[in-house]
Amino acid sequence: MNNAIRKLGQLALVLFLVTLFTALLVSLLPGDPAEVIIPFGDERDREALREELNLDDPLPARYVAWLGDFVTGDFGNYYRQSITEPVGDRVGDAAPVSLQLMVYAQVLALLVAIPLGVITAQRAGGFLDKFANTTAFGVLAVPNFVLALVLSYFVGVELGWLPPQGYVRISRDLVEHLKSMALPAISLAAGQVAVYMRLLRTDMVATLQEDFILMAKAKGLSNKRVLWRHALRPSSLTLLTVAGLNVGTLVGGALIIEIIFTLPGMGTLIFQAISERQYVAIQSLVALIAIGYVLVNVAVDLLYSALDPRIRNARG
Amino acid sequence: MPEVEPTAAILDVATPSGSIEPTGDTELAVARTKRLGVIGWLAIIWLVLVALMAAVPSLFPVPELTERFPDSLRNRDFGPTSGHPLGFDTSGRDLLSKLVHGTRASMIVSVLAVSFGLVIGGTLGLIAGYFRGRVDTIITNAFNVGLAIPQLVLALTLAAVFASDANAGYGQRVLVVTFAIGFASIPILGRITRANTLTWANREFVLASKTIGAKTPRILIREVLPNVAPAMFSIALLGIAVAIVVEGGLALLGVGIPADITSPSWGNLIATGRSQMLLGEAGQVMAASTMVFFTVLSLNYLGDVVRARFDVRESAL
Numbered sequence: 001m002n003n004a005i006r007k008l009g010q011l012a013l014v015l016f017l018v019t020l021f022t023a024l025l026v027s028l029l030p031g032d033p034a035e036v037i038i039p040f041g042d043e044r045d046r047e048a049l050r051e052e053l054n055l056d057d058p059l060p061a062r063y064v065a066w067l068g069d070f071v072t073g074d075f076g077n078y079y080r081q082s083i084t085e086p087v088g089d090r091v092g093d094a095a096p097v098s099l100q101l102m103v104y105a106q107v108l109a110l111l112v113a114i115p116l117g118v119i120t121a122q123r124a125g126g127f128l129d130k131f132a133n134t135t136a137f138g139v140l141a142v143p144n145f146v147l148a149l150v151l152s153y154f155v156g157v158e159l160g161w162l163p164p165q166g167y168v169r170i171s172r173d174l175v176e177h178l179k180s181m182a183l184p185a186i187s188l189a190a191g192q193v194a195v196y197m198r199l200l201r202t203d204m205v206a207t208l209q210e211d212f213i214l215m216a217k218a219k220g221l222s223n224k225r226v227l228w229r230h231a232l233r234p235s236s237l238t239l240l241t242v243a244g245l246n247v248g249t250l251v252g253g254a255l256i257i258e259i260i261f262t263l264p265g266m267g268t269l270i271f272q273a274i275s276e277r278q279y280v281a282i283q284s285l286v287a288l289i290a291i292g293y294v295l296v297n298v299a300v301d302l303l304y305s306a307l308d309p310r311i312r313n314a315r316g
Numbered sequence: 317m318p319e320v321e322p323t324a325a326i327l328d329v330a331t332p333s334g335s336i337e338p339t340g341d342t343e344l345a346v347a348r349t350k351r352l353g354v355i356g357w358l359a360i361i362w363l364v365l366v367a368l369m370a371a372v373p374s375l376f377p378v379p380e381l382t383e384r385f386p387d388s389l390r391n392r393d394f395g396p397t398s399g400h401p402l403g404f405d406t407s408g409r410d411l412l413s414k415l416v417h418g419t420r421a422s423m424i425v426s427v428l429a430v431s432f433g434l435v436i437g438g439t440l441g442l443i444a445g446y447f448r449g450r451v452d453t454i455i456t457n458a459f460n461v462g463l464a465i466p467q468l469v470l471a472l473t474l475a476a477v478f479a480s481d482a483n484a485g486y487g488q489r490v491l492v493v494t495f496a497i498g499f500a501s502i503p504i505l506g507r508i509t510r511a512n513t514l515t516w517a518n519r520e521f522v523l524a525s526k527t528i529g530a531k532t533p534r535i536l537i538r539e540v541l542p543n544v545a546p547a548m549f550s551i552a553l554l555g556i557a558v559a560i561v562v563e564g565g566l567a568l569l570g571v572g573i574p575a576d577i578t579s580p581s582w583g584n585l586i587a588t589g590r591s592q593m594l595l596g597e598a599g600q601v602m603a604a605s606t607m608v609f610f611t612v613l614s615l616n617y618l619g620d621v622v623r624a625r626f627d628v629r630e631s632a633l
Contacts, residue, residue: 256569293466
């Protein structure tokens with residue numbers, strides 16, 4: 001119970017500091033933020049912007065005002081020549097695309113990595129084990145954007161098997177949607193497969209030396225049943241944690257992969273915001289991503305202790 | 317140290333909070349011998365080559381960066397010819413020359429960034445792990461906040477904010493990218509240093525040193541640091557690999573080292589090669605990607621060897 005309160009406190013602290021950092025990003029801009037955000041507009045627009053962003057207020061007041069807007073769903077505006085457009089409008093469309101990409105990649109990675117990890121652990125040191133390990137080591141040295149570019153060019157353009165770019169909504173055509181997401185998801189998943197496989201293999205090898213495995217074997221259970229029913233579950237905890245921690249890798253990767261495959265997700269939004277110097281938008285987008293990431297990690301942590309009572313008590 | 321970066325995943329593996337210590341047989345098969353082996357030597361030779369390219373590109377018999385070879389343009393054939401083993405880009409420039417000259421910027425950014433992260437993160441980690449208590453709580457929480465933002469997103473944000481001055485010169489932009497990557501790597505480097513410091517800070521020889529009246533800075537530098545150094549070194553190797561990849565990622569996002577004929581980096585060669593790729597010329601992307609691949613592979617391998625050799629306990633977090 002105490003532990004839960006402490007964790008909640010830490011979560012609150014982390015959220016506070018993360019939002020503080022992002023909320024003050026605009027203040028970090030060299031020079032007058034209003035000049036930077038609206039370089040070509042007239043002084044009246046800038047005055048309005050200063051008012052809106054509370055640039056003349058002291059920092060704490062500015063943070064409170066920003067936070068108040070943020071939690072009520074007001075993520076600021078895009079400031080273009082003539083139009084100002086709320087950032088929130090775009091986020092609603094973009095966030096699902098990024099989420100889809102990350103979920104597909106994560107599911108794909110686990111679907112491939114779990115069988116590979118189990119099989120290689122069964123014959124640790126064998127040919128397949130060595131081959132899979134060496135391949136995994138090589139895959140880890142391929143940046144996912146390189147893989148994305150290569151796949152998009154060779155599979156998408158040269159072979160023409162899958163669309164090299166573009167996005168199809170799930171509601172428009174499910175098959176086309178999956179086709180448009182296939183190459184991005186594979187690019188993002190490949191590195192994760194290597195990590196997950198090595199991790200699960202290590203834990204499985206350790207678990208397979210436990211007494212209860214010997215017991216299960218002695219009872220005459222089939223090898224298959226021992227592996228999948230008795231050994232996999234206690235071996236999957238580290239995998240679960242790392243899968244959670246790796247959401248950060250996925251987020252970073254997804255941003256770039258989206259740009260390469262021109263998927264209209266958060267990465268593309270951030271990319272556009274950067275190239276158009278929309279700092280207010282950058283601020284909100286980074287805050288949203290960071291908060292999402294923190295919450296996922298907390299969820300993983302809770303799930304983790306729920307799954308394994310030993311650890312729940314031992315970790316204190 | 318999460319990320320665009322498949323290699324960053326290695327660092328994630330190194331920090332599963334509350335993981336169960338695996339019993340033996342954990343290291344990668346190829347690195348288990350704890351000796352360098354043939355692959356290890358190949359990795360070192362490759363890195364020396366890369367270092368030479370970065371330090372003295374004039375050693376390598378490649379054409380000047382600005383030189384264009386009109387023959388390739390006339391025939392619209394950018395493939396390899398004699399004297400140009402990698403062929404040309406779509407403006408008729410020698411690709412090998414671009415790779416060699418692009419090494420310096422990539423190396424400067426990644427090595428400096430990790431050094432920066434290591435000096436600051438390492439110092440904080442040492443202090444947190446040695447003094448424990450309240451200092452530790454504060455520093456660890458600060459690291460956790462840093463880790464709460466994916467590394468690429470943090471680097472991207474910093475680079476975007478500090479590069480907002482459109483008139484910034486080349487050197488300034490390189491500095492911004494270096495700082496952004498370095499700052500974003502502080503938390504993970506710091507956390508690993510702290511974890512390793514914790515396991516050394518209460519050993520007998522440290523207590524002995526304390527007993528004979530050594531001052532705290534001396535204990536930290538002469539007793540604790542040398543024991544933590546192998547861990548820091550192995551994580552620095554992995555960190556440099558990650559930084560090389562992040563540099564490429566930032567370039568693709570448009571906030572990397574500015575692309576220019578005379579100032580290539582591997583990252584911006586990949587980024588600018590993208591448009592050539594859409595025209596059907598994948599040469600530049602493939603060439604620069606290959607450099608990144610072998611360099612990252614070498615660094616990862618050597619990092620693993622160092623880790624195995626010094627029995628670094630990365631799961632002691």
